[in-house]
Amino acid sequence: MKKKSYKISGLTLIEILVGIVITSIMMAAMYTSYTVVNNSYSQVTGRASVSAAGRDVAGMLIRELRMAGFRYYGDNLNFDDGRGLLGTEINHYPIIIKEPADSCCDRLEIVYGDYDSNRTGDETDPKFLRYKVIYFASLVDENFNLYKVKLRWNNLAEEWRYVYGGETDQVYPDVPITVRDAELLRKYVVGMDFVPIDKDGRIIPTPLTVNDNSDRLIEVKSIDLKITFRSKDDFFKEKIRRRIESIKRATRHINEEDKFLRDSIVLSVFTRNVGN
Secondary structure, three states: OOOOOOOOOOOOHHHHHHHHHHHHHHHHHHHHHHHHHHHHHHHHHHHHHHHHHHHHHHHHHHHHHHHOOOOOOOOOOOOOOOOOOOOHHHOOOOEEEEOOOOOOEOEEEEEEEEEOOOOOOOOOOOOEEEEEEEEEEEEEOOEEEEEEEEEEEEOOOOEEEEEEOOOOOOEEOOOOOOOOOOEEEEOOEEEEEEEEEOOOOOEOOOOEOOOOOHHHOOOOOEEEEEEEEEOOOOOOOOOEEEEEOOOOOHHHOEEEEEOOOEEEEEEEEEOOOOOO
């Protein structure tokens, strides 16, 4: 009687180990490729985010600087030069540039007119309107953020009142501007310079306020501006000292050694309604 022979095929231990090694090498290569691609993507999106922040703010500033000093024909609203009993904050000058000592950035105030045909046109509801927009930076959690406030002139009461950036219809500056109520535009701003230029191309000294260089307040023909933002998180692998120069003075230069990305936008904006 013949015995049945069963031949079983399989893998040896060495073959299994070789397969494991090859698979591990392939997985390591795939992971390395993924890491490189992911890091590149993060850098691209990080750079785009910082650049977009600068472009968005610059776009707002361009629109409102071009509106500075604009008034509709027939505008009969009172003009306050800020030299009366109510104080300098009441002024209606088209462009005010302040340089707060505790801030990395200038404070910009812009005044312009508007018209609303839907209003009745009487003293309590005039068709002619006047707005003041204020851009400023404030330190929050060890970083400067950029904020915006908008006010509307109440001609009957002769006072500025909040449109947004504070409780509606509250009086400014009786109710001071607060970071809690102001509109947050962008975080991580590290520099914002405004340099006013007259019609002859000469720089007008700053600060430019009711008390400082006030004789030049209506001579602003254009504004050179530079805004610099940084990334929220580390961008570079190694710490490198990077220098970003201010367009105003050496004390405003940024000279930091860290891993953050900083991106600047430099523009010249013509003030269509001032300096003529």
